[in-house]
Amino acid sequence: MIFRMGLKRSDWRLIVITVVVAAAAGIAHYAKLGGDVAPFVVSAVALALLASLVGRSVEALGDRLGAGATGVVQSALGNLPELFVVLFALRAKLYGVATATIVGSILANVLLVLGLAFLFGGIKHGRQKFGNEAARTMSMLMVLSVAAMLVPSLTSALGSGATKAALHERTLSIVVSVLLLGLFVASLPASLRRQKATTSGETGESAASSEHSWPLGMALAMLAITGLGAAFVSEWFVSALQPAMSTLGISEAFAGLVIVAIAGNAVENVVGIQLALKNQSDYALSVILQSPLQIALVVAPALVLLSPLVGASFTLVLSPLLIAVLIMAVVITVLVVLDGESNWLEGATLVVLYGIIATAFWWG
Numbered sequence: 001m002i003f004r005m006g007l008k009r010s011d012w013r014l015i016v017i018t019v020v021v022a023a024a025a026g027i028a029h030y031a032k033l034g035g036d037v038a039p040f041v042v043s044a045v046a047l048a049l050l051a052s053l054v055g056r057s058v059e060a061l062g063d064r065l066g067a068g069a070t071g072v073v074q075s076a077l078g079n080l081p082e083l084f085v086v087l088f089a090l091r092a093k094l095y096g097v098a099t100a101t102i103v104g105s106i107l108a109n110v111l112l113v114l115g116l117a118f119l120f121g122g123i124k125h126g127r128q129k130f131g132n133e134a135a136r137t138m139s140m141l142m143v144l145s146v147a148a149m150l151v152p153s154l155t156s157a158l159g160s161g162a163t164k165a166a167l168h169e170r171t172l173s174i175v176v177s178v179l180l181l182g183l184f185v186a187s188l189p190a191s192l193r194r195q196k197a198t199t200s201g202e203t204g205e206s207a208a209s210s211e212h213s214w215p216l217g218m219a220l221a222m223l224a225i226t227g228l229g230a231a232f233v234s235e236w237f238v239s240a241l242q243p244a245m246s247t248l249g250i251s252e253a254f255a256g257l258v259i260v261a262i263a264g265n266a267v268e269n270v271v272g273i274q275l276a277l278k279n280q281s282d283y284a285l286s287v288i289l290q291s292p293l294q295i296a297l298v299v300a301p302a303l304v305l306l307s308p309l310v311g312a313s314f315t316l317v318l319s320p321l322l323i324a325v326l327i328m329a330v331v332i333t334v335l336v337v338l339d340g341e342s343n344w345l346e347g348a349t350l351v352v353l354y355g356i357i358a359t360a361f362w363w364g
Contacts (some may be wrong), residue, residue: 011056011214018049022233029236040244043237048263050230051081052270057223060214079291079299080227082264084234086303089256090312092238098314100256100361101264102300103322106146106292108261110333111354113272114288118336118347121276121284127343128281135337138289141187145180145296146330152176152316153323173315177301184297237263253322253361265291285337325357 025046028039082105089097121128152172214222237260245255275284300316307314318326332353336346 014049014053014056018046018053018229021049022046022229025233025236029239036240036243036247039236040240043233043240044259044263046233047081047085047230047237050226050233051264053226054080054223054230055271057214057219057226060219060222079264079294081230081234082260083299083302084231085237085260085264086299087306087310088235088238089241089260090303090307090314091310092242093312094238094241094252094256095312095314096252097238097241097256097260098303099318099322100253101260102295102303103318103326104257104261105265105295105299106326107257107329107354107357108265109272109288109292110142110329111350111357112262113265114285114333114336115347115350115354117273117276117284117288118342119344119351120273120347121279121281122342122344122347124277125279127341128276128279129341130281130285130337131340135285135340138286138293139334139337142289142293142296143330143334145183145293146326148176148180148183149296149300149316150318150323150326153318156317157320157323169315169317170313173304173317176316177304180297180301184294187297251361251363253319254358254363257361258358281342289333289337321360325360329353329357 021042025039025043028034028042033039034042082101086098086101089095089101118128152169155172156169241255241260244250245252250259272284272288275281275287303314304316332350336342336350
């Protein structure tokens with residue numbers, strides 16, 4: 001009865017589709033059906049659907065715990081599918097996929113998703129405005145977090161021979177990861193206050209939608225089930241990734257930067273654009289920028305610390321090209337949002353820039 005009362009028709013539709021696609025991915029994996037490309041495509045779709053269900057579960061859980069906790073819960077648990085994918089990629093020794101996924105997740109949000117939100121929101125509503133203070137806070141936090149994450153890469157590229165040793169790179173990455181996770185914990189009170197302020201400024205439509213939030217027990221059960229499912233599908237996805245890359249001629253860098261990053265961030269990819277279409281530009285900006293912020297503060301450090309569990313040694317040392325595009329994307333994002341308004345042309349430019357960067361990584 002609790003499931004019947006809490007789930008809407010759209011929820012049931014998403015659950016059924018996810019179960020069917022995930023089952024197809026499992027059959028393709030274990031029965032070795034569909035050649036090299038079909039299992040990869042099916043598992044990628046299943047991963048995106050599961051990411052969406054994880055996002056809905058996390059949002060419902062946050063709503064039940066309180067409006068201010070929603071953003072914090074999303075930060076802590078919303079990136080589970082992506083975390084699983086990268087861990088399985090590390091276990092398969094696909095280090096190029098793993099490092100590119102971290103950068104690609106940030107690029108996908110600050111260029112592609114933000115650009116699409118500006119583009120579609122601008123086409124529908126014209127020039128959209130958002131709070132200068134909130135935009136400044138989020139963008140500056142993102143710049144500082146990404147800058148801290150890049151210190152091991154810059155040390156390896158510009159430092160002395162001793163600092164470039166693998167042992168020193170690993171040690172520095174661990175120190176940076178612990179400090180970034182500590183910064184995330186320290187930022188939780190401010191995040192709660194920021195989310196409360198954002199929620200209090202939402203429209204009546206948003207308030208009305210919260211009445212249909214899932215019951216707490218169902219949200220917890222759904223999160224556990226979808227989290228477990230995401231772990232299985234992530235393994236199938238990574239298993240199908242290598243044959244597909246070989247058949248399609250895709251490099252590890254492109255697979256991580258574009259395919260894995262978009263599939264693992266399906267929730268933010270959809271929600272941020274939907275909010276912009278509803279002319280809730282403040283909330284859209286918060287959702288979109290929160291994800292890259294948490295990639296830098298939580299996901300990347302967690303991967304460094306958890307990688308030994310899968311027999312890998314992951315560090316925060318990136319290639320020079322990944323460093324360059326990451327710095328460029330973050331700086332451009334700050335310049336775009338600091339004026340407190342957006343239009344469709346800015347959005348189109350961000351999307352085009354993302355397409356150019358993605359194309360540059362097709363060959364590696």
